[in-house]
Amino acid sequence: MSTPPSALFSAAAPRPVPLPAPAGADAERASRLLERCRALVRPALSDAVGRLHPWVGEMAAYSLGWCEPGGAPVTVPASGKGLRQALAVLGAKAAGAPASAGVTAAVAVELVHTFSLLHDDIMDGDQTRRGRPTAWKAYGTGPAVLAGDALFALSVETLAAVPGTDIPAAVRQLSTALGDLVRGQADDLLFETRPWTGSGAVRPDEYRVMAEHKTGALLGCAAALGAVLARAPRGTTATLDRAGRHLGVAFQVIDDLLGIWGDPMVTGKPVHADLLRGKKTYPVLAALGTRAARPLARLLDSPRTLDEAGARRAAALIEEAGGRSAALAEAHRHVAAVDACLDGLIEASRTGGHPAPVAASRATDDLRALLAFLVRREV
């Protein structure tokens, strides 16, 4: 370790660098929001990571995009978007919870997110994330597993250590999300072993359940956790959780789209990795459900393993069969459901008087800007 951990984890570490975002007023607002939330949460996140064993802490800092292997601070930005931490801050605000509850929730969910990516990369054998070697490539599989375990434990510890909050309810909220995350990951892995066509093929409704669990559960937890900590009414926290879960399905579908048609230079992920691995992504499932999908089905069902040229051909056939537009429509359906949840929150604040309607509507407007960004995102 060439840099002392305290320098890396200090609250005075350089502020996160803004990430690229699509053009447009909403996108700009969302980009600023994400940046502001990352800056708000960073000191508490750095403090938490600074409590880890130094070697494990360095791997955690690497996974969070703060340092290079060996511990030197990054020269090129490598952090994630910080979507979950922003949801935690804004969800708490929308429920009238104090900012401190939002920050604690944000730290807890960001640690779990980082942990889940780290272990996911090991399970999938992925060699790059955010344009650089995954933690297991940089440090070895055993150490990376340990770093993931440490992040998980740190998340629970963070949540369980806040006096004056509803810790049991918050831990329940987090553990429900963790159980769902495991369920979603299990289904996703098992889907890879199922055929593309025929009676064993994965149905779009099975995909939705998987995506709600794998991606939506943590987004729902993020949106609700600060409000739960601050003892917001059950109806409010349940609505926030539902909004996050719908957002998760939309987010996963967009992620699938980016995996096929995104620019690998921007996404930081290898091109066509999902197709090459036989991942059951929404655009493919939707395309296979159409009459125009015969050539696609023949290609995917062929006993020959798909190579890069085959994956390019598959991408073209998926688009021809309408898989790309069906996936966008599916994402938009879930975004509309999120919108309806946010409308419900505003209505409840008007009729119940808590939180103050102005505060609730400012926070929900911010959440809507994030939504708009997510459906048009490129990373």
Ligand code: GRG
């Ligand atoms: C929680 C006990 C427990 C186990 C975890 C490994 C695992 C089980 C689940 C995997 C969950 C997973 C990796 C889901 C993918 C979600 C997803 C689309 C991640 C990408 O999120 P972004 O784009 O990432 O927000 P950035 O890079 O911006 O942080």
